[in-house]
Amino acid sequence: xxxxxxxxxxxxxxxxxxxxxxxxxxxxxxxxxxxxxxxxxxxxxxxxxxxxxxxxxxxxxxxxxxxxxxxxxxxxxxxxxxxxxxxxxxxxxxxxxxxxxxxxxxxxxxxxxxxxxxxxxxxxxxxxxxxxxxxxxxxxxxxxxxxxxxxxxxxxxxxxxxxxxxxxxxxxxxxxxxxxxxxxxxxxxxxxxxxxxxxxxxxxxxxxxxxxxxxxxxxxxxxxxxxxxxxxxxxxxxxxxxxxxxxxxxxxxxxxxxxxxxxxxxxxxxxxxxxxxxxxxxxxxxxxxxxxxxxxxxxxxxxxxxxxxxxxxxxxxxxxxxxxxxxxxxxxxxxxxxxxxxxxxxxxxxxxxxxxxxxxxxxxxxxxxxxxxxxxxxxxxxxxxxxxxxxxxxxxxxxxxxxxxxxxxxxxxxxxxxxxxxxxxxxxxxxxxxxxxxxxxxxxxxxxxxxxxxxxx
Numbered sequence: 001x002x003x004x005x006x007x008x009x010x011x012x013x014x015x016x017x018x019x020x021x022x023x024x025x026x027x028x029x030x031x032x033x034x035x036x037x038x039x040x041x042x043x044x045x046x047x048x049x050x051x052x053x054x055x056x057x058x059x060x061x062x063x064x065x066x067x068x069x070x071x072x073x074x075x076x077x078x079x080x081x082x083x084x085x086x087x088x089x090x091x092x093x094x095x096x097x098x099x100x101x102x103x104x105x106x107x108x109x110x111x112x113x114x115x116x117x118x119x120x121x122x123x124x125x126x127x128x129x130x131x132x133x134x135x136x137x138x139x140x141x142x143x144x145x146x147x148x149x150x151x152x153x154x155x156x157x158x159x160x161x162x163x164x165x166x167x168x169x170x171x172x173x174x175x176x177x178x179x180x181x182x183x184x185x186x187x188x189x190x191x192x193x194x195x196x197x198x199x200x201x202x203x204x205x206x207x208x209x210x211x212x213x214x215x216x217x218x219x220x221x222x223x224x225x226x227x228x229x230x231x232x233x234x235x236x237x238x239x240x241x242x243x244x245x246x247x248x249x250x251x252x253x254x255x256x257x258x259x260x261x262x263x264x265x266x267x268x269x270x271x272x273x274x275x276x277x278x279x280x281x282x283x284x285x286x287x288x289x290x291x292x293x294x295x296x297x298x299x300x301x302x303x304x305x306x307x308x309x310x311x312x313x314x315x316x317x318x319x320x321x322x323x324x325x326x327x328x329x330x331x332x333x334x335x336x337x338x339x340x341x342x343x344x345x346x347x348x349x350x351x352x353x354x355x356x357x358x359x360x361x362x363x364x365x366x367x368x369x370x371x372x373x374x375x376x377x378x379x380x381x382x383x384x385x386x387x388x389x390x391x392x393x394x395x396x397x398x399x400x401x402x403x404x405x406x407x408x409x410x411x412x413x414x415x416x417x418x419x420x421x422x423x424x425x426x427x428x429x430x431x432x433x434x435x436x437x438x439x440x441x442x443x444x445x446x447x448x449x450x451x452x453x454x455x456x457x
Contacts, residue, residue, distance in 0.1 A: 046332030132170030171260030172197025198234025342414020
């Protein structure tokens, strides 16, 4: 038992050393000094604590039916968020700005990236997601060039519009796959549409038998095959003289999210933290003062069990901080609040256990039996209170905004780890004492406040 307790202390010290070294290494990187490999585990701070990048994109919805604009923009937001998450940026804030009646045909997408202050990096992170379109031959347009006089008086050549857009775009794409022609070995991109897209594709090919259906990617035609018959099943192929690398890249871009509407990047800016570094330092200082106050109270009121509880809480804190780094968890002001509240819950579990031990001691039991009985009887109350806290955290995470979700996540993690520290670590430390003799010193160490414990001889 004592060896296990010592092992837990060593593990706790190791995790604490990892947290300290990783943060120190990260600070060295920020100062352009040489850092160790643990620097890849820094604390990730949210937009309110570390600032980030603010990107504005214009979405062209002029070719989308008015009743479908809202769904298209929500789909666009989901696609962009999925692409950003691939780069490890946690909790991006992505909002849709309605164009309104004064700006019909144009919606805007506002993207806030926490911790990303390099504008070029932020823009590159979004990248140029492919805009996939299927177009049919224009029956009302001649193939002759038209010469028009521009506003500046110069003659301009207007190219004929050979193809017109259809409703079938990348928004109906289910998945893309890399394929190779069995005869030539030429790489191709296979497309599989969802149920709605399959119906549109079958209708388009059925209405254009003997004609060409052009496939446009990012506004440029890459293939214009002739339709021999209506194609059912929602399967198509793109053969645009790709190299294997180009085809693989295109498949990845399509699967990561073909944009339902074309977007244009129109503005960027670096934004500072809304709360500032002062708030971060104040939060850390408040947490340290609060932890110290709790530690002094536990030691004064519960004496030896209080000392062991402080050691257990210290291990709890370093384990949580280690998880925040490794997962990683984006820490916002609300998230830090959830972490601090979970410390209070961890203390609450220890208080229930120690009060139960005191009751057993007053009932005439010896120290060892009181410890075992105290943990056994306190467990039911601890279990019920923590389960209700976990359910509350889950509800907040499911139905809350990103700000509330940050609080719920850290609170949930804190409650889970606090149950482990209170029920397992504190109990293991107390059991490892293995008290068999009951002296005045034992009576003092297991006393409460100004009163010594009356233990059975």
